[in-house]
Ligand SMILES: N=C(N)NCCCC(=O)O
């Protein structure tokens with residue numbers, strides 16, 4: 001299917017939905033070209049990681065990436081909230097899926113680290129679509145190899161700094177403890193946003209605080225409002241290289257039922273999008289969006305919310321790439 005090609009040297013944009021119905025043809029993220037259609041390299045690579053062997057409750061996030069691609073057909077090329085046309089400012093392309101072993105978590109983690117490392121080495125920033133939250137660890141390893149320890153902004157109902165589950169080190173509840181232990185996080189700028197719900201014990205919070213995390217709970221967002229929260233996060237992050245990890249269960253199950261470990265009392269999709277827009281000037285080096293499990297979704301509510309969230313993140317990265325090119 002043809003993509004819109006404005007002029008030589010300009011990014012190849014999405015399929016033109018005024019000429020080719022947006023529901024036609026195979027889905028790529030936002031109807032963008034595949035990476036092989038733009039010479040095998042992109043400024044921002046959207047990459048799927050269909051892996052959910054790390055989950056502790058409902059499985060199914062292995063289908064998340066493709067559900068997000070399907071739900072992203074309605075995204076349009078101009079983002080008024082950030083006054084930017086992300087796919088014209090930089091080459092954004094869909095890099096397909098990383099083929100990971102569903103039967104061997106250790107091997108899967110290695111494969112993800114290798115494949116994301118290769119994409120990063122071409123100069124791309126990554127917008128990774130999970131998959132369960134386990135995948136954030138190998139992506140963070142590759143990102144830290146390139147940038148050094150990164151600031152982490154983690155949107156999630158859960159802390160994901162637990163130690164082990166059934167003795168397993170690599171699970172969707174443990175990626176950030178492993179990352180902390182490996183020294184790949186900048187411990188002066190770690191934040192969870194949207195945290196809520198029952199824990200195993202108070203110790204969970206003490207351990208988490210010792211690693212250096214600050215917490216903005218879901219109730220804090222409601223009480224203080226998105227602008228104040230975004231301001232505070234921006235101050236904490238400063239100009240450090242920033243990685244944003246978004247577990248879709250940060251949203252209330254009313255906004256995102258299609259996920260594996262839902263918790264009541266979450267953010268609205270409007271709050272999540274607005275906080276992200278408030279961080280548009282942070283130095284976002286890569287991001288992931290995980291835990292969309294379409295089997296529990298209704299009317300694509302969760303995958304639509306996820307596709308818009310990924311759109312906001314790709315817009316932030318494209319704007320920065322364009323600004324860096326200019327300066
Ligand atoms: N959804 C993520 N990433 N983690 C949830 C782990 C919660 C648990 O089973 O205790």
Ligand SMILES: [Zn+2]
Nearest residue numbers: 157158247249
């Ligand atoms: Zn979660």
Ligand SMILES: [Zn+2]
Nearest residue numbers: 133156160247
């Ligand atoms: Zn999580």
